[in-house]
Structure formats: structure tokens, C-alpha cells
Amino acid sequence: TQLLEQSPQFLSIQEGENLTVYCNSSSVFSSLQWYRQEPGEGPVLLVTVVTGGEVKKLKRLTFQFGDARKDSSLHITAAQPGDTGLYLCAGAGQAGTALIFGKGTTLSVSS
Amino acid sequence: DTEVTQTPKHLVMGMTNKKSLKCEQHMGHRAMYWYKQKAKKPPELMFVYSYEKLSINESVPSRFSPECPNSSLLNLHLHALQPEDSALYLCASSRGTGVMNTEAFFGQGTRLTVV
Numbered sequence: 228t229q230l231l232e233q234s235p236q237f238l239s240i241q242e243g244e245n246l247t248v249y250c251n252s253s254s255v256f257s258s259l260q261w262y263r264q265e266p267g268e269g270p271v272l273l274v275t276v277v278t279g280g281e282v283k284k285l286k287r288l289t290f291q292f293g294d295a296r297k298d299s300s301l302h303i304t305a306a307q308p309g310d311t312g313l314y315l316c317a318g319a320g321q322a323g324t325a326l327i328f329g330k331g332t333t334l335s336v337s338s
Numbered sequence: 339d340t341e342v343t344q345t346p347k348h349l350v351m352g353m354t355n356k357k358s359l360k361c362e363q364h365m366g367h368r369a370m371y372w373y374k375q376k377a378k379k380p381p382e383l384m385f386v387y388s389y390e391k392l393s394i395n396e397s398v399p400s401r402f403s404p405e406c407p408n409s410s411l412l413n414l415h416l417h418a419l420q421p422e423d424s425a426l427y428l429c430a431s432s433r434g435t436g437v438m439n440t441e442a443f444f445g446q447g448t449r450l451t452v453v
Contacts, residue, residue, distance in 0.1 A: 260442075
């Protein structure tokens with residue numbers, strides 16, 4: 228069974244701080260995705276990483292895919308209150324089944 | 339158009355009611371999904387439709403009945419639900435179900451309350 232472990236589960240920081248969220252598995256994934264979800268809304272796709280060692284940047288967000296394609300990280304620089312939300316990593320299940328989600332990281336950024 | 343539209347946004351229903359949730363996408367995606375999400379938890383997969391055929395049913399109770407009338411529409415029929423079925427129900431679509439086609443676009447969800 229493919230599982231994705233996310234850490235930390237909860238994170239409460241002040242505006243301007245940096246943070247990193249981790250997504251780990253014992254299984255190899257062909258790709259991993261990161262989503263952000265705000266309360267009462269559906270998840271919104273932030274990025275997909277496909278190649279081992281790949282680094283992608285989206286403004287203040289930096290995403291990295293591990294060399295062995297078993298883990299990924301999301302780093303936010305100078306967090307802002309608008310970054311508040313539930314961050315989910317997800318990977319395609321075996322045989323092209325639907326997405327498997329990690330348990331999520333709830334981020335709260337206060338001003 | 340990169341939207342997945344779900345209606346209604348909120349629904350309150352009694353345990354003896356029958357209701358339906360609706361989902362629509364016009365991105366030409368051939369895979370559509372229903373997920374259930376409880377507060378502060380990740381989405382849990384319920385059903386997958388691929389090319390309008392049900393391909394995955396994650397052992398969902400029969401009081402939930404999915405339907406895919408065409409490639410753009412997905413319904414979830416609800417009957418005799420229990421209070422523990424109260425949750426955010428999310429519809430999503432993707433280009434396909436192959437491992438490289440699972441980038442999912444989600445609707446805003448239907449907040450369902452069973453009383």
C-alpha cells in the first residue's frame with residue numbers, strides 16, 4: 228500500500244518567518260503534487276514535480292522532489308497571512324489510479 | 339475554462355430524504371472523481387469514473403450512488419444518509435487516470451449536513 232506521510236501536521240508562525248513542510252513515502256512515485264486548500268473551498272493545485280531532484284519555484288514557494296522520487300518538500304520564504312491554509316501533497320497511485328493524499332499540514336500565519 | 343462547478347454549495351437533508359449533488363467540467367477531461375472530506379482531514383476517494391464508466395468504488399455504502407450521464411457531468415445521488423455522512427463532498431476531474439494524467443482540478447465542494 229502506498230502511503231504519504233506529511234510533517235508537521237500543524238504549524239503556527241508569525242508573518243515573515245520561513246517554513247518547510249515535508250512529504251515522505253517508502254514507495255516511488257512517478258510524480259507528486261502539492262495542493263493548497265482554504266476553509267470551505269476545494270484544493271487548488273500548486274505544482275507537479277516529476278523528475279528526481281527537480282526544484283520548482285512559485286514566487287515565495289520552493290518545491291523539491293527527492294532524487295529517489297520518494298519524498299518532496301515545500302519551503303515558504305517570508306510567510307504571509309495569505310499563505311494560511313491546508314497544504315496537501317498527493318501522488319498517483321499504482322496502475323494510474325486516483326491520487327493518494329498525505330494527511331496535510333495546517334498552516335496558520337499571523338500578522 | 340479551468341473550472342469544476344459543483345451545486346449546491348450547501349445542503350441540509352434529513353435521514354429519509356433523497357438528494358443529488360451535481361458536478362460539471364468543460365475541460366475535456368475524461369476522468370472524474372468524488373471525494374469526501376472531514377474537517378482538517380485530507381480528501382478520501384469515493385468513486386472514479388474513466389471515460390464515463392465507473393472504474394473505482396472505494397467500498398462506499400450503497401446509500402451513495404454515483405452517475406456519469408456524459409463526459410462533462412457527474413452526479414452523486416444520496417439516500418437514507420446518516421449524520422456521520424456530514425462532510426464536504428468534492429468533485430474533481432483530470433485528463434485521464436494514467437500516472438501522468440492525475441493532476442486534479444477540484445470544485446468548491448458541497449457542504450453536506452445530515453440531520
